Amino acid sequence: MELLEGLQTRRSIRTYTERPVTREQLHEIIHAGTMAPSGMNNQPWRFVTIQSKETLQKLAQFTKYSQVIGKAAACIAVFVDKTAMYHEVKDHQSMGACIQNLLLASHGMGLGAVWLGEILKSAKEVRELCGLSNDMELMAVVALGHPAGKGGTASRKSVEEVLIREM
Numbered sequence: 266m267e268l269l270e271g272l273q274t275r276r277s278i279r280t281y282t283e284r285p286v287t288r289e290q291l292h293e294i295i296h297a298g299t300m301a302p303s304g305m306n307n308q309p310w311r312f313v314t315i316q317s318k319e320t321l322q323k324l325a326q327f328t329k330y331s332q333v334i335g336k337a338a339a340c341i342a343v344f345v346d347k348t349a350m351y352h353e354v355k356d357h358q359s360m361g362a363c364i365q366n367l368l369l370a371s372h373g374m375g376l377g378a379v380w381l382g383e384i385l386k387s388a389k390e391v392r393e394l395c396g397l398s399n400d401m402e403l404m405a406v407v408a409l410g411h412p413a414g415k416g417g418t419a420s421r422k423s424v425e426e427v428l429i430r431e432m
């Protein structure tokens with residue numbers, strides 16, 4: 266898939282078939298995440314993959330999007346390593362770039378994925394479920410699997426609406 270085509274056709278996918286994803290696929294997606302740019306190349310991202318049905322059910326309890334996690338073949342919990350940070354804003358920007366890469370890689374591999382942010386309200390519980398220390402701060406959970414349907418049609422503002430000045 267061409268890069269531009271991929272980023273224009275990616276949509277959040279919230280329903281998945283029963284088909285599992287492989288460990289190799291998850292590693293490939295995470296590898297794409299690690300290819301994101303980061304300030305001073307500090308690469309503050311850390312990941313936990315969750316494929317166990319039992320653990321997915323526990324994770325699902327921490328968000329109102331429990332049905333998404335309940336149907337997902339896997340989730341990737343994305344953390345920023347606070348001990349690796351050097352600038353709060355820039356490190357969070359790096360994390361956003363990383364998470365977007367996870368979504369684009371999933372899409373490019375024919376999988377469907379969605380960025381779950383609402384679950385951050387239970388960041389501590391997710392971190393503890395993952396068995397991590399306070400050094401790790403949850404940035405998002407990406408739920409993914411083989412798409413059971415098409416994504417939404419969330420519209421976008423036109424370039425004319427968002428380009429506020431051409432100087």
Ligand SMILES: Cc1cc2nc3c(=O)[nH]c(=O)nc-3n(C[C@H](O)[C@H](O)[C@H](O)COP(=O)(O)O)c2cc1C
Nearest residue numbers: 275276277279330379380381382383384416417419
């Ligand atoms: C920071 C962030 C948090 C999000 N949190 C959620 C979420 O908790 N649940 C959900 O279903 N989608 C979530 N999304 C996905 C957005 O709803 C979605 O990207 C947006 O509606 C545009 O649709 P599209 O991704 O299909 O183009 C989140 C996206 C971002 C970037």
